[in-house]
Amino acid sequence: MSNQELVKILYEMAVLLEIKEVAFKPQAYERAAYSIESFGEDVAEIYKKGGLKALEDIPGVGQGIAERIEEYIKTGRIADYEKLKKEFPVDISGLMEIEGVGPKMVKKLYQELGIKNASELEMAAKAGKLEKLEGLGEKSEERILKSISFLRQSQGRFVLGFILPTVRKIVDSLRALPEVKRAEFAGSIRRMQETVGDLDILVISNKPSKVMDFFMKMPEVQEIIAKGQTKTSVRLNIGMDADVRVLPPESFGAALQYFTGDKYHNIALREIAIKKGYKLNEYGLFKGEKLIAGKTEEEIYKKLGMELMEPELRTNHGEIEAALTGKLPKLIGYDDLKGDLQVQTDWTDGENSIKEMAEAAKKQGLEYILITDHTKSLAMTGGLDEKKLMKQMVEIDKVQKQVSGIKILKGSEVNINKDGTLDIDEETLAKLDVVGAAVHSNFNMPEADMTARIIRAMENPNVDILFHPTGRIIKRREPYKLDMDKVIKAAKRTKTVLEIDAFPDRLDLKDEHARKAVGDGVKLAIDSDAHSAGHFKFLEFGIAQARRGWAEKKDVINTRPWEEMLRSLK
């Protein structure tokens, strides 16, 4: 059993209870599902170690849900879920991800038309059956058809690193309008999540309609979805939806807060507001009718007894408690990296020479890079063998003399063989400044074998860093099966550094694993995995990932000058 399967069941139970119009339980199940989803620890493992009591320590999980999780772990099923499912034998998850379809719609579709999944819904919509239902019309039908086809082509989420340049361009054009006093993006993009669903832009202006008119006519806009006094929604030509909201200055901080925190952060905040006798919404913090804070985020958090926290933290994973008690982490900053420890060149699958990469890195403000070309068993990249590695070291010395202001370190991205040995001999590895090791083959091993394989590599005294530890590629490849708890423990024991690969669709380690590693005193490296001179800018996304993992400057070895960084390695 995996967390993922359990989370899906809990979410579906929430929807099914909502359909049955049961009060309050849906939110309870939803909260538990969300909590487990982002918990980062295997629930089965927690249960094995601490039983029911340990399950109940998970936020949002109480006695009832803990017992159902136990039932699921023991029997592979949850009787209540199956009972609900019998009443509504429909593909809840598949239907709910269609925009505009909620619990009530699922119910109506099934009861009136017997629709059980997205493709049946599509057929019914195409046959014009939906518009005959009460409460639905021609437009609802069109909208559903559109949502289904959109979902099919986009899978709904966008990789942050790939869309952020467009987002910044849009916001900059809005800022350039004379009617616009201020414009900021909020939402999951401001939180710098690895993938994002849509774009929220907040604007201060006295002339909302002018801003809206300009926005709707931007070249990046494909079609208008909704248009109102203060809010306009469009679909951008990159496939993503974008909302613009225009606000008065006195509410801007409140709106920024409201649209930046994730759902659960905001719920928690509003509950704290209520307890203090206030009301919090996107227009401000109110005592009765009176606005008492709203101009800046800081004053809102302050009135609620909290320090201002970085947007990346606002997901209700302990940041509120930390802010209330003055224990927020001092996150690594976006300018804190001095070096990049994973850089490919044209010696293997990179596009640029050692010199070009060094110069590009210097331009990016870095003080050093580590050259880490692939090794021989990765034949498709022309991986280096011992002889070529020695030759490359000579070449690096040569290039070093031709460039100034940037230190070029000698390294390698060594393949971890199936048995945990490496594909380069120890003698050669020992000559390198830094060795990164990575899995590039046999991805489909059983968890225990893969874990043992990686730990064996970490035990090698020459291996300094484990590169992209889980191998996942967002939207394309699942992580390999790996016991991260064991890997983190092994990293601690062997003093191996874990990498956050900053490539936009890798971001590997994930935030929750980074947080766990940092919590256990394991050091991180944030690397671009650059394959061309333009890739150093991806470091930003690795830093964001580290920040979402509560990492501080001291936790990341390449925030240090290169001599000091080298001394800190095993």
Next chain:
DNA sequence: GCCGTTTTCGGCCCGACTGTTTTCAGTCG
């Protein structure tokens, strides 16, 4: 069903927009 520096019982986040029901339910974030 969960949770507690008001509470172990009695609460549980809030507003905009759409479509279509002419007064509001459903969905979304």
